Amino acid sequence: MGIKNLTSLIEENAPSAIKSNDLKSYSGRIVAIDASTSMYQFLIAINTEMGAALMNANGETTSHLQGMFYRTIKLMTRGIKPIYVFDGKAPVLKSGELAKRYARRKEAEQQLEEANEVGNSEDVQKFQKRTISASRKQNEECKKLLELMGVPIVQAPCEAEAQCAELCKGGKAWATGSEDMDSLTLGTTILLRRLTFSEARKLPIMEIELEKVLDGLDLTHDQFVDLCILLGCDYCDTIKGIGPKKSFDMITKHKNIQTVIQNIDRTKNPIPESFPYEEVRELFKNPDVIKCQDLPEIVWKEPDVDGLIKYLVGEMGFNETRVQQGIEKLKKYKDTGVQTRIDTFFPMIKRPRDEDAGSAKKKQKTVAKPGAAGSKKKPAAKKAAGKK
């Protein structure tokens, strides 16, 4: 699940890269959402907050559909245009990580059984959470739902985060919506976290901008990828005894993994048996994705009202009035047209900060540089004034 400790590393060393904003600040933005992580969130959230998963008449879980349906509507009524990206096959290198996850889940299942016998409800809930996984069938169900809703989906050949990053880089989307920090390693320009969290939790959206991360850490993207591998990713083990701080210092000093390896004490920090960093690096830099130019055009279509009712109410046992209300909102959003964003019309100038640019945390107040900054925007203002 992502890169270990990357968030705190960024918070510490590149605080200006992280912003938190209201959902409504993203109105008019196209966001590529990693469907798998959001599905997983829905399954967990609606499972544990309600005590038990929502089910249809056949006893099949419907939490993921519930979450997907209402959360997507929420996003769309706020003017956000989501594209859902689904995982394809997992890369070979991930098999180790996946096996671990599988083992953890099996273990949790066992513990759940024990807890059930003992009857400790807290434990039951805890272990229940850990046994959750999104099945292929649930994946297919979500895809069907989104298609009925008229929301575009992209099937990634491999990892969804990689495809999201490609959509961002190719300009098809403005940001990636995912919880996984790998998105940044994969080159997503802007990462939005907590996008599909329940609104009841009142957490603002966390926006991380890659460019500012690299600026703040003073690394190139290649060095950043190496840093992420050292920190620990899904694809290979980490070097024992090298934590976040040391990783960052070493990459800053030695610039790449090869040199880092040459310069560490092998007895204290043994390199794991399997440490195919070159392949992992390749996986981050050139992941298996469908290139933007080869993708069909991404469009948001009218929702299929009859289809949705038949599917959600008929097959999945949703409350008909609530589904109707949801569809009304979807249609209303379609009818009112898209609110464009003002910043697409005006190019932004980033004014230089003070001498100690980059280390913004040192300085509390920012004062525009005399002349350079102040005069930069004056001509435009004057022009507008003179015109009247």
Next chain:
Amino acid sequence: MFEAKLIQASLLKKILEPIKDLVESANFDCSPSGISLQAMDSAHVTLINLLLRTDGFETYNCERSLSLGLSINALSKALKCAGNDDTLTMKARDEPDTLSLYFESPKNDRVCDFEIKLLDLGNDQYTIRDTEYAAVIKMPSSELQRICRDLSTLGEVVTICANKEGVKFSTSGDVGSFNITVRPTTDSSAKSEDSITIESKEPITLNFSLKFLTHFTKATPLSPTVKIKMTDSAPVVVEYNIEDLGYLSFFLAPKLE
């Protein structure tokens, strides 16, 4: 050192009135030529552009440009304490942490002073290009306020359709649709403040959020007239001229079908 004195503190109050519901905080950029402000609402739908020129102030002294990041809410709270005829003096040191405001009554028998903490806001600025407009409409500001108020009772989106003959504001809602058309004033004896003029190069139709437009009309007390400038698939400009001092204008991004 920055110091500026306005004869009427209430003027700043009027300027903040339409701004305070749209943005929480903004940078007041003070330079030798005046004070300017650019701010966007949190949904990034509208851009506020304010300019107060030096010559409109009673006294103005600013050698070095500086950016004062202020909470609009804090500023308007302070201004609530100013009497209608009070003068306002703003002071800040170089590299300031705070902005000081002094309100003095006309008889000089009462002085309030406020110190407002400054905020560190990003320094992003937007370039506003001067464009040719397809239509420029000048009308009494109270007229625009009334149109927005009337239309808001029914709908959420206004379609503004302008040509040489007139300007049609229309909206529709659950109960039906509603149009208001204004025509250029033909009576040559009418005062310029009360008359409507339309400079139209080509017919134009654009859609906007009524909510935002209504917000802008809170600037009505600033100026008897308002200018609406429109270009195809571009933001509309709603401009209030502040006599002898500068202007307050709002850019609103259009809604697309």
